[in-house]
Amino acid sequence: MAELLLLALGASLVNNFVLSQFLGLCPFVGVSRRFEAAAGMALATLFVLTIASGLSFALWHWVLQPLGLEYLRTLVFILLIAGVVQFTELMVRATSPLLHQVLGIFLPLITTNCAVLGVALLNVDKQHGLLESLVYGASAGAGFGLALLLFAALRERLETCDVPAAFRGAPIALVTAGLMALAFMGFAGLGSR
Amino acid sequence: MNVESIWLACAVAAALAAVCGIALGLAASRLPPATNRLVEQIDALLPQTQCGQCQFPGCRPYAEAIARGDAEIDRCPPGGETTVHALAALLDRPVRPVDPVYGTTQGLRVAVIDEERCIGCARCLPACPVDAIVGAHRYMHTVLAAQCTGCELCVAPCPVDCIAMRPVTIAAAARWTRAA
Numbered sequence: 001m002a003e004l005l006l007l008a009l010g011a012s013l014v015n016n017f018v019l020s021q022f023l024g025l026c027p028f029v030g031v032s033r034r035f036e037a038a039a040g041m042a043l044a045t046l047f048v049l050t051i052a053s054g055l056s057f058a059l060w061h062w063v064l065q066p067l068g069l070e071y072l073r074t075l076v077f078i079l080l081i082a083g084v085v086q087f088t089e090l091m092v093r094a095t096s097p098l099l100h101q102v103l104g105i106f107l108p109l110i111t112t113n114c115a116v117l118g119v120a121l122l123n124v125d126k127q128h129g130l131l132e133s134l135v136y137g138a139s140a141g142a143g144f145g146l147a148l149l150l151f152a153a154l155r156e157r158l159e160t161c162d163v164p165a166a167f168r169g170a171p172i173a174l175v176t177a178g179l180m181a182l183a184f185m186g187f188a189g190l191g192s193r
Numbered sequence: 194m195n196v197e198s199i200w201l202a203c204a205v206a207a208a209l210a211a212v213c214g215i216a217l218g219l220a221a222s223r224l225p226p227a228t229n230r231l232v233e234q235i236d237a238l239l240p241q242t243q244c245g246q247c248q249f250p251g252c253r254p255y256a257e258a259i260a261r262g263d264a265e266i267d268r269c270p271p272g273g274e275t276t277v278h279a280l281a282a283l284l285d286r287p288v289r290p291v292d293p294v295y296g297t298t299q300g301l302r303v304a305v306i307d308e309e310r311c312i313g314c315a316r317c318l319p320a321c322p323v324d325a326i327v328g329a330h331r332y333m334h335t336v337l338a339a340q341c342t343g344c345e346l347c348v349a350p351c352p353v354d355c356i357a358m359r360p361v362t363i364a365a366a367a368r369w370t371r372a373a
Contacts (some may be wrong), residue, residue, distance in 0.1 A: 063205065072202055076209055083213035087220055094224035 004135050009190065011136050012143030017115045019147050019177075019184040024115030028148055029173060031106065038152035041106045042145030044088070046138065048110045049119055052077075052084045053137025056120035057130050077120045085111045115144055151180060231260045238279045240272045243322035244344030246296045251322065259284070267291050271343065273298035301361040303341040304348065308333050310355035317347035317356060 017023045024045075031041045056077050064070055089107040093100045100107075110116060119140045123133045154176050163172050236256035247268035249255040258264035259280070266280040267289045274291070281288040291298055306317075306326075313331040325341040328334025336347075338361075348356050 059209075063209075067201060067205060068198070069202055069205055072206065075206060079206070079209055079213060083217060086213075086217050090217070090220045090224055 004132065007132060008135050008139035008142075011139040012146065013184070013187045014190055016143045016147055016184050016187075017118065017140050018144055019181040021118070023118040024113045024144055027106075027109060027113055028144075028151060028177070029170070031109075032148055032152040032155050032173075035149070035152045035156055037106070038148045041109075042141075042148050044106050045110055045113060045115070045148075046141030046145055048081070048085055048088055049116055049141035049144070050134060050138040051088070052081050052116055053119050053123055053133045053140075054130065055080055055084060057123060057128070057133040060124050073121065073124060074117075077117055081116050081120070082111050115140065147180065147184075151177060154180070232256050234283060235259050235280065238272075238276060238283065239269060240276060240342070242271045242342035242344045244271055244342065244346060245322075246270050246344075248295065265289070265292070268295045270296035270298050302343040302358045303338045303361055304336045304343065304345070304356050305338075305359045306334050306336055307355040307357065308335060310353050312353055312355075314352060316350040316352065320346045320350045322346060 011017070015021055018025065018028050027041055027045070032038050059076060059080060060073065064073060064076065069076075085107060089100075092107065119137050123136055126136075128136055155173060158172060158176065167175070232253075233256075236253050239252040239256060241252050243251040245251065247255045247264070249258055249264070249268075255264060255268065259266060266277055266284065266286055268291070269276050270291055272291075277291060278288055280286070304325075311328075311333045313328065313333055315328060315330045315334070317334060318326050318328060322344060323340055323342055325337045326334055326347060327337060336356075343358065343361075345358060348358065
């Protein structure tokens with residue numbers, strides 16, 4: 001139990017996927033202009049990450065490894081993630097049209113989020129079990145969501161600030177992201193894993 | 194690496210793709226369709242001018258508002274009496290004339306740019322909901338009559354008042370009906 005807790009803490013804060021492993025940067029910069037949109041993206045990513053890490057574990061241990069096809073993992077995982085994202089969209093659309101309206105366009109975007117593929121590959125590299133994979137995926141998603149929400153809130157405030165003309169838009173956003181990454185380095189002493 | 198392992202890799206990738214495809218297909222056919230049927234039906238009856246005279250951003254939002262019961266069926270001047278009758282029949286609501294607050298019903302019309310006077314300011318381009326205006330900054334603009342829905346949204350932004358609404362010719366009107 002303590003092991004899993006440490007794993008979750010490590011994946012969400014210490015080795016935050018966005019701010020210390022630099023994965024999933026495109027949605028981090030792209031969907032952080034408005035807080036509501038960022039919240040939708042964070043939720044959708046959390047969902048997909050958890051499911052995709054569980055399924056990729058199954059695929060790796062029960063299909064690829066027995067057949068000796070480990071080298072196919074990148075291709076197969078991408079295929080799997082695309083399938084999961086599509087399925088998620090169908091599910092959400094059918095069960096909760098309201099949520100689908102909120103998440104709508106962000107769902108298909110997750111396919112190209114490298115954090116999802118990153119989690120699947122890291123799970124394999126670190127030889128996580130099924131439960132560990134799920135926890136790792138969920139906490140990676142939570143960490144991604146946390147970083148995204150914080151960044152979106154900061155950017156909303158920056159909109160009203162008197163930023164020098166040369167820094168407006170993407171430059172100040174990237175500077176902000178860099179400072180956030182520095183701040184997240186403060187977690188490095190917390191049970192490193 | 195021998196030939197068999199290549200075949201095996203291809204087979205596994207293909208099998209996974211097939212499983213994903215079949216699962217998605219099954220899920221898509223089993224799960225109920227997402228969109229609200231009623232909204233679709235109402236939307237199909239609206240004229241799709243996207244003119245916003247009903248005070249909603251377009252025909253689809255108006256259809257959603259009608260379906261929710263937030264709006265009456267008398268807000269669509271371009272559709273006029275025909276649309277009100279069709280909506281009343283679909284929704285079982287009483288027929289009523291189009292509320293003049295939202296505008297008056299006129300025959301089919303299209304926008305025409307007086308090309309002598311157009312200064313190429315490009316302000317009418319973003320106003321057009323159907324992208325029927327061709328032009329670029331500092332170049333003369335023109336309206337594609339076949340695309341124009343006659344919503345009048347481009348008239349107000351024009352700084353030199355060079356856009357006029359003209360009744361549609363019979364040939365154009367026939368084409369318009371066919372398209373609809």
